[in-house]
Amino acid sequence: MDLFLDGNGSLYRQLVRALKTSMATGRLPKGTRLPASRDLAVSLGLSRATVVAAYEQLRTEGLITGRVGAGSFVSAPSTATLPVRPTLPRTTVDPQSAFSRRARQVHDHGNIPGKRRPGAVLDFQYGFATVNPSLARQWAREITRAAHDLPLNYPPSQGMPALRQAIATHIGRTRGVVCEADDVLVVGGVQQAMALVSRVLLDPGDAVVMEEPAYFGARRVLQMHGANLRCVPVDQDGLCVNRLPAETAKLVCVTPSHQFPTGAVMSLPRRQALIDYAERHQSWICEDDYDGEFRQEEGALLSLQSLDRSGRVVYVGSFSKTLFPAARLGYVVMPRALRDDFIAAKWATDAGCPPMEQLALASFIAQGGYDRHLRQITRRLSERRKLLQDTLAAELGDQVEVLRARTGMHLMVWLRGLDLSQGEALVTQGLRAGLGLHTVAPCYVDPPDRAGFLLGFGTLSPRELVDATRRFAMLVRSSPAGTGRRRGGLVLAHSA
C-alpha cells in the first residue's frame, strides 16, 4: 500500500489525510482490508499508536468498519464527504506555441467531415468501406500468427523489412512506382505521412500548393505546420498546372490518380507539366495516391512518381482505404536525397510503428490475400457506384450533376439550382429524417455558392443505397428552390 504523507502537520494528521485520499481516489476501494496497524506502523516507520489513532478517527467518521484485532475494512464512503484534493478546475491558457496557435485555428475537435452522423439511420458517410467478414477473419488470423511470434524489442524506425519489401514489390507492380524496400518508410497512415512531409520539407511560411477542392485532413495538417497555402483549382483533367504560382512553391500536393474529392484523373500532359514545374523550380511534389489501388480499368495511368527523373516526388499511400482505418498503416516512398531526414523525423515522432500490424500485413500481401481483397472490393464498389449513378439519374434526372468517377467509394454531385445555404439546409432536414448527408464545402477553402455533396456508398448495402438515394432525392425535390425550379422550368446552373 502506497500512502503519501505530505509532510504537513502531525504524523497522525498526515496519515489520516493520506488514507482518506487513497479511499477517495479509488486506491483503497470499498471492501479493501487495511493492513494490521502493527504492520503499517513498521512499513511507514511510525509508532503503532499513531496508526491506531488514525484508524480510530476513520472509524468514527464511518469510513472504515471492524475493530482493532479483527481487521478493518473500507466501507465505501461517499467521496463527497472526503477532503479530497479537488480536481483541478478547467482553466484556459493562451496557446503555448505557434503550432498550438495554428492548431486552435484549424482543428475542429467536434467535427470530422464525412464521419457518420449520430442519429442517422442511413448515412452517405465517405472514406470508409464496410469490410466483408472474410477480410476481418483473415486479418484476425494474420494478427494471431504475428502475435505468437512477435519480436518484442524496439522495431526499426523505418518499418519492418518484410513489410517494406512487400510494399515496394506491390506498388512497383500495380502503380509503376520505382523503389526498393530501402526507399519505403512505414507510417501510421496518411495523416502521419503529411506530418512527416511537413517536418522534413517545410518551415512556417513556406508556400504550399494544394488542390481546390482537396482533402481537408491533409490541408489541416499542413496548416498546423505553418504552410502558406496556395489553392490551385482542379478540372476534369486534375490540377490546373498552368495556374501554378509563378513564384516558387516549396511543395505541391496532388492526388493525381483519383483527385479527392472530384474523382478527376490527372492527364498525362498535366503530369509531365507538373514534373517539369518541380524540376524548374526545385519544388517537391507530394503524390497522395488516394485510392489508386482501386483500379477499375485496363491501361490506367501509373503513378506520377514513375515519371519523375529527378527524385522530387514523395509518394504517399495508405491502407486505411484499401483495408480499414484501424490498421493505422501507410507508407512514404522517400526521394533518396531526403531518406535520412524522413527516417529521423519518423524516429522523433514515435520511434516506429508497432511491429504486429506490420508483420500481419506483410504476410497478407505476400500470400496474395491483399490482391484478392482488392479485386473483391473493387468489384463491389464498382457495382455500388453504378447503382448510385443509376438511381440518382432515375430519381433526379438533370437536377443533379454527377462528377465522373472511375474509382473510389463516393460520388461528388452538384444540385442544380440550389445554393450553398440550401445545401446546408438539406443536411439538417436529412438528419431529421434519419439520413446522414455530407456537403462538399469542407473540402474547399473558398466553397462555391452551390449545393454540393459527397455521397459515400462504401458502407451501404445495395438495398440501403437505393433507399438512401430515394430519400435524398425526395428531400431535394421538396426543397424550395427545387420546387421552384421544377415549377418554373428554370435551370440555374452555376459553374464552380
Added chain:
Amino acid sequence: MDLFLDGNGSLYRQLVRALKTSMATGRLPKGTRLPASRDLAVSLGLSRATVVAAYEQLRTEGLITGRVGAGSFVSAPSTATLPVRPTLPRTTVDPQSAFSRRARQVHDHGNIPGKRRPGAVLDFQYGFATVNPSLARQWAREITRAAHDLPLNYPPSQGMPALRQAIATHIGRTRGVVCEADDVLVVGGVQQAMALVSRVLLDPGDAVVMEEPAYFGARRVLQMHGANLRCVPVDQDGLCVNRLPAETAKLVCVTPSHQFPTGAVMSLPRRQALIDYAERHQSWICEDDYDGEFRQEEGALLSLQSLDRSGRVVYVGSFSKTLFPAARLGYVVMPRALRDDFIAAKWATDAGCPPMEQLALASFIAQGGYDRHLRQITRRLSERRKLLQDTLAAELGDQVEVLRARTGMHLMVWLRGLDLSQGEALVTQGLRAGLGLHTVAPCYVDPPDRAGFLLGFGTLSPRELVDATRRFAMLVRSSPAGTGRRRGGLVLAHSA
C-alpha cells in the same frame, strides 16, 4: 495489365519499352503469360499489328518465348540487358527545413546507445528486460481476442476509452496521479510523448531544463524541435533545483521517481521546490515517470503530479519498460488547460494509435494480468540487481563506485582511476572478447572525464550476469590504469 505508354516516339516503340520496363521492374515476372495480341490491342486502343510487331521484337531479343496463337510467356530476361529506367542516384540536398537541419545535427542513425552490440555474446544492454514466456503468451491471447472483435473504423485520436480508463485507475492507485480517463492521452511511447510536449509547449529557442545526465532519446527529440537546452546537474536527491536558471524556463523535464540514468529518487523538499518554481515562473514540468512502476519499497514517494496544485505538470508514462517496446504504447496525463492542444497535436501526428494493442492492454490491465506481471518482473529485476551488486563488490571492491538504485533494470557505475577515453577503450576491448559494454557518456551533454558505465541486467540470466560481470571485472583489472592503481595503491577518485 497496366502498361505505361510514355508518349515518346511511335506506338510500337512505346509498347516495346513499356513491356520491357514491366519485365524489368517485376510487374511481369518470369513465366507470366502475356495477353493475346488481339486482347491487348483492344484494351490499349492500338492496332493488332502494332502489338504483334512488339511481341516479335521481344521474341527476337529473347525476352519472351512461344508463338503467336500459342501464347507468349516472359522468359526471365537478365534485367541488366534491359533499358530499365536507372534507379535514381543518391543525391544529397541541403536540409529543407529547420527541423531537418537540427535533426541532421543530433540524430545518429547508426548509433542507438544501450542497444545490443552486434557480435557480443554477453551484453549489458539496458532499457529492455527479457519478457518471460508466460507474458508473451498472455499478450498473444489478449491480442487474439482483440483482433477478433476489432472496431475497424478510425479510432479516437485521444485513445480507446477502455484503455484511458484502465490507465487512469492504475496510475491513480499506484502513483497517486490525480486524473480521470478524459485527462489521459494514449501515445505511441515516450518518444511520441516528448514530440507532442514539444509541439504543444515549445517554439524554437524556448529554454528547456534537462537533467544532466539524462535520457538521450528525450533530449534529442527536444533538440530536433529547437529547444534551447539548459542542463541542470543531478545528485543523490535528484535534480538540483537550486541550480535552476534564474530566467524562466518554459519547460523542466525530470525523472523524479528514478532518475535516468543515475537512479536517484527526487526528495520531497526538492519536489515541492520544483513545483513552486513552476508556479512562480509559469513554467511547465514534464514528469517522465521512468520505470516508476517497478516499485520495490513500501511507502515510496508518489508522483510529482500528485503534488501539483496549479495544473502545470505533464505526466508521461510508457509500457515499453513494464511490458515490452514492441507494444508501442504510452500515455500523457494532460493538464486540463492544454488538453485540446495535446489532442489536436496527436491528431495531426497520426490521427490516433492502432486500437488493437490498446484494447489488448486495457483488458490485460483490467483483468489484473498487468499487476501480476509487474510484481513478477519487479521481483526478478530486484534479484538480478542484488546479484550484480554483489558480484561487482566481490570482483572489483572499491575500484568500482556503484550508484544506489532501488528500481530499474540497470546500474550506473564509475570506475575509480579510469578516465573517459580509458572507458571507451574498455568498450572496444570488451567487444573483442564478446562482451557488450555501454558507457554513460551519451547521457551527458558534457560528460565528466571518468569511465562510467550503464550495466543493464534485464536481458541476462543470473548465470550470464555473473559471467558477464566477471569478464567485465577482468577487463577492468587488466586495464593500464587499473593495474597501475593496484600496484601503487593509489585511488584516483574524480567527482563528477
